[in-house]
Amino acid sequence: MSIEDTFREEADELLIDLEAAMLELEEQPDDADCVDRAFRAMHTIKGSGAMFGFDKLAAFTHHLENAFDLVRSGDLKITKELISISLDSGDHIRDLLEVKESNSDIDQASQQLLDRLKLLVGTESDNGSNSLNDADVIIEQDDATSEDIKTYRINIKPDENSFANGMDPLPILRELNDLGICNVTACTDELPEFDKYDAEKCYLSWEIILSTDQVLNSIEDVFIFVDDDWKITIEQIDESDNASSVTEYNCHVEHQDEHINLPEKIDSKNDDLAILVDKQTIPETLPIKKKSKKQKTKEVVNVKVPAEKLDSLMDLVGELVIAQARLNQSAGVLHDSALTNIAEDMERLSSELRDNTLGLRMLPIGTTFSRFRRLVRDLSNDLGKQIELVTEGGETELDKTVIDKLSDPLIHLIRNSIDHGIETPEVRKASGKSEKGTVLLTAVHSESNVIVTIKDDGSGLDAEAIREKAIERGVITLDSTPTPQDLYNLIFDAGFSTAKEVSNISGRGVGMDVVKRSIEDLRGKVSINSVPGEGSTVTIVLPLTLAIIEGLLISVSKENYVIPLTIVEECIELTKQEVMQANGKQLIEVRGELVPYLRLRECFSNDSDNPDIEQIIIVKNGSSRFGFTVDEVIGQHQTVIKGLGKMYEGIHGVAGATILGSGDVAIILDAPALIELAVTDNNTMH
Amino acid sequence: MSKTIMVVDDSSSIRQVVSITLKGAGYEVIEACDGKDALAKLTGQKVHLIVSDVNMPNMDGISLVREVKQLPQYKFTPIMMLTTESGASKKEEGKKAGARAWLVKPFQPPALLSAVAKLA
Amino acid sequence: MSIKIESVDNKSQYIISGELTIYTVKEYKDAIFENFSIDNDIDIDLEAVDEVDISGLQLLSTIYKSLENSSAEIKITSLSNVVSDAFNISNLINVLNTENIEQ
Secondary structure, rough: OOHHHHHHHHHHHHHHHHHHHHHHHHHOOOOOHHHHHHHHHHHHHHHHHHHOOOHHHHHHHHHHHHHHHHHHHHOEEEEEEHHHHHHHHHHHHOOOOHHOOHHHHHHHHHHHHHHHHHHHHHHHHHHHOOOHHHHOOEEEOOOOEEEEEEEEEEEEEEOOOOOOOOOOHHHHHHHHOOOOOOEEEEEEOOOOHHHOOOOOOOOOOOEEEEEEEEEEHHHHHHHOOOOOOEEEEEEEOOOOOOOOOOOEOOOOOOOOOOOOOOOOEEOOOOOOOOHHHHHHHHOOOOOOOOOOOOOOOOOOOOOOOOOHHHHHHHHHHHHHHHHHHHHHHHHHHOOOHHHHHHHHHHHHHHHHHHHHHHOOEEEOOOHHHHHHHHHHHHHHHHHOOOOEEEEEOOOOOEEEEHHHHHHHHHHHHHHHHHHOOOHHHHHHHHHHHOOOOOEEEEEEOOEEEEEEEEEEEEOOOOHHHHHHHHHHHHOOOOOOOOHHHHHHHHOOOOHHOOOOOOOOOOOOOHHHHHHHHHHHHOEEEEEEEEOOOOEEEEEEEEOOOOOOOEEEEEEEEEEEEEEEHEEEEEEEEEEHHHHOOOOOOOOEEEOOOOEEEEHHHHOOOOOOOOOEEEEEEEEEEEEEEEEEEEEEEEEEEEEEOOOOHHHOOOOOOOOEEEOOOOOEEEEEHHHHHHHHHHHHHHHHOO | OOOEEEEEEEHHHHHHHHHHHHOOOOOOEEEOOOOOHHHHOOOOOOOEEEEOOOOOOOOOOOHHHHHHHHOOOOOOOOEEEEEEEOOOOHHHHHHHOOEEEEEEEEHHHHHHHHHHHHOO | EEEEEEEEEOOOEEEEEEOOOOOOOHHHHHHHHHHHOOOOOOEEEEEEEEEOOOOOOOOHHHHHOOOOOOOOOOOEEEEEEHHHHHHHOOOOHHHOHHHHHHO
């Protein structure tokens, strides 16, 4: 990862922090902590941005930083408009992070935001503005050299406390030595007798005759960090140029002294004394603010590790778990108690190692939650509704990949709740509810799953309307009698998607079916329940990680397969008799419903004969069901998914493979893809 | 003997660029992410220079300078502030606390090195 | 870093190693002072000094100056490159009687 990427990542985190701070300020405008956080976020983005060549970003952020500084000093109040500008600016900074070059659209956007800010801040924003350009004046190196060699006499008398202040004259002497030909004379006259000598005080001074082609600036530069209390004179003693010039640095300035002693400056050409002036004219105009209270230790010390390293660690741990299972099996066979003991210890350790490794990929879901507060705020403003987002269980941890992929579906669901669920304040008032609606977002652990719910206290779903629409769209037949629960869940059906819905939040118009598919891609399940008049609850059940799945281990003529347990509904027997009764159609009646099935034996071109009694694994396929015939159901199996490698990359119906305790390989089936394959085959046949 | 410099900044990208610059010039670098972290890492080993940001969470740079000046083993260690703050009052506050130098971000690596060479 | 002081009869030997800087100079000065007498000859071994600053050189200079008017003999028996470089750059080498440095 390049430094620039590190910066982008860092800036992104800081922007989330800014956003969170703004939203908190909206509730509690006098929270000094939040102001500090916002200020620091802007401050760091500005500093680092300038460092990495994001000049526009730095210049823009600078104004925002100033605004928050004014808030910190009490010169500017937190208002809705300031929060709004800050949030918009956060978005704008994200754009600026993408483009370094000039771009008229972006420049215009910057200007608009700055104009808004200016209205709020007035001219104060420019007060004491340490603009980016004058910022680097201190260290500006002047490498220009004059053509001929000049000779200077330099006197250095360090302050007697200079050692104690951490200033050693040696590097300065060394640096002067590097500038040209140096003739150094040390003056030791003030060295006291040993018994009166204080080892930490400096009694020495030097006179240096320096012949150099460097300009005066370069010599002065050597003394940049020298304490004001040192006495330094630089005098040109060049014979060729009759005008001898002296720059005297009489730095002895008392701070109580009202007078500002400008350095005596004889060399008129040398006008670069900014540093010196700066050192001596230090007005105490701005009050020094006290820290309000101890800052919460929000920051945790983290080590950033590339995701690939974690992946390969996970891979190795997976292999270890597999080897462990084989060890167990062998130990069992050998009946060696010593070996069995070791195997048991190993099992405990490797399972702890596995859990720990999985834990490394875990992040609290709360970071995603906080992004939604912004969404809710913007949406409710747009729609004229009053909505509060309440989140619970933000500390619940999920695999980072899952969290990343969960963001879009959650945005869509929340948007849906706000758009269609929660009523306008007037309507709510009329139906006896509080004007303010609530969207409750929760996450809890449940065994190896995380359950995320989005609950609103809106009007709830209209089962009858869904039913009519479903019939109209041919999703269900007129005579079917689904329960209200079934009807609600029809909104996730692909055929049900309401096309007029165009989301401007996630940036693309996705229907609820897409939400469902994204969640299923994460091997999760989504369902909705609703109470008319009281609101709806969407429940998402997600696996903790994508690297390990709970599967059902089955076999077909001695070959092993794994079907993810999340989609398995039931296992039933299929006798030869039943097969014959179906007249060659691969359909089976399961409690009054005809379910199509696929023979895995045929699917994987296995020539062996079907056993007399086959097993059918019934899996959910969206709202319908589908069966796979297998020879034997072996049982539940927790498995680490291994990729199959490039050779098998394009094969449909296979999600990966796993190695069993016996050392055998089992193919993990991608059930939805197999079903799709079967359905298309079927269609082309007719 | 290479000299050891402690770099204190809450921005990991700044830490990275400072530490790459310094390591490239042959210095040993210890990184810390704020004042508290810096103090925690000042444990016995010799540090020739501390380069610190001013505005940081938990403990800011100026407080860090004050704290370091209280530590018998580090009270002589020069401290350079490396910051976007160029306001005179802030500089004076830092100077009073005991900061030796003030380098303003954004900086050019050669400028950083030349400043470090003056102090370390 | 350490200082070792050995005294036999009218002769002292200081063996300094490691760091001779502001961080250690007070400690060394106190140790030397305890043993110090302007009548004693002094041999100083700086072979193992790997870091020195002006405060360290100033300590040595002070000892030298204190013996200027004494009959006692002081010499640096050996010194590291770091120390000799620092003595040269700061010109404090002048304080030492260069003839007394055994190279």
